[in-house]
Amino acid sequence: MYRDSSLKLYLDDLAAKLPAPGGGSAAALTAALGLALASMVINFTIGKVKYAQFEKELVLELEKSEKLRREFLDLVDRDVEAYNSKDPRKALDIPVMVARLCFEGAKILPELVKKGNVNLISDVAVAAQLLEAAFSAAVVNVDINLKMIDDEKLARELRKELSEKSKSIIKIRQDTEVQVGKVIRG
Numbered sequence: 001m002y003r004d005s006s007l008k009l010y011l012d013d014l015a016a017k018l019p020a021p022g023g024g025s026a027a028a029l030t031a032a033l034g035l036a037l038a039s040m041v042i043n044f045t046i047g048k049v050k051y052a053q054f055e056k057e058l059v060l061e062l063e064k065s066e067k068l069r070r071e072f073l074d075l076v077d078r079d080v081e082a083y084n085s086k087d088p089r090k091a092l093d094i095p096v097m098v099a100r101l102c103f104e105g106a107k108i109l110p111e112l113v114k115k116g117n118v119n120l121i122s123d124v125a126v127a128a129q130l131l132e133a134a135f136s137a138a139v140v141n142v143d144i145n146l147k148m149i150d151d152e153k154l155a156r157e158l159r160k161e162l163s164e165k166s167k168s169i170i171k172i173r174q175d176t177e178v179q180v181g182k183v184i185r186g
Helices: 007-015 025-042 047-085 088-106 109-117 120-145 152-184
Strands: none
Touching: 007 025, 025 047, 025 088, 025 109, 025 120, 047 088, 047 109, 088 120, 088 152, 109 120, 109 152, 120 152
8 A cells, every 4th residue: 555655645645635544654654764764873883893893783673673664664554454444443453553663663772872873873863752753643543542442451451551661762762862962962
C-alpha cells in the first residue's frame, strides 16, 4: 500500500478527506524516521578509526535499528488495514505494537550518544524526540481503541504497561537532549 509508494502520495492521502491513513500510521512513520536517523548515525560511525573500539557493538545496534525501522514501515500499512477492517481488536493491537517498539528503539539511543559519530550527535536527539512523539501518539490511539473494547482488565494492564514505558522513554529523551547539549555546547 504505502510502503512502496511515494512520500507525497502518503502525505496527500493523510491530508485528504479519507478515513485512513490517520494518526496511527503517522505514529508508525514518525517512529520509522527516528530509527532511520539512528541507523544513519551508526552508518556514519562504523568504519571510522576513531570509533573502531565500538564497531562490533554498533554493528549489532544497526541490525536492531534496521529491523525496527522495517517493522515500523510495515505498521504504517497495517494500521490502515486494521482501521479499514473495522475490527476493534486489530485497531488496538497496532498502536500497542508501535508503542512497544518505540520503547525498544529508544533504548538504542543512549549508547549512540556515547559511541556514535560526534558530528551527527544532534541527529541522536532528533531520533529521541521522534520516538517519544511516536510513542505518545500510539498511546493516544491505544486509548481511543480501548473505548471500543469492553475489557477493563486489558485496559488496566495496557495503561499500566504504557505508563511505565512512557516514564522511561521520556527519561531517555531528556537524558539524550542533556548529553547532546553538553557535546554541542562544549
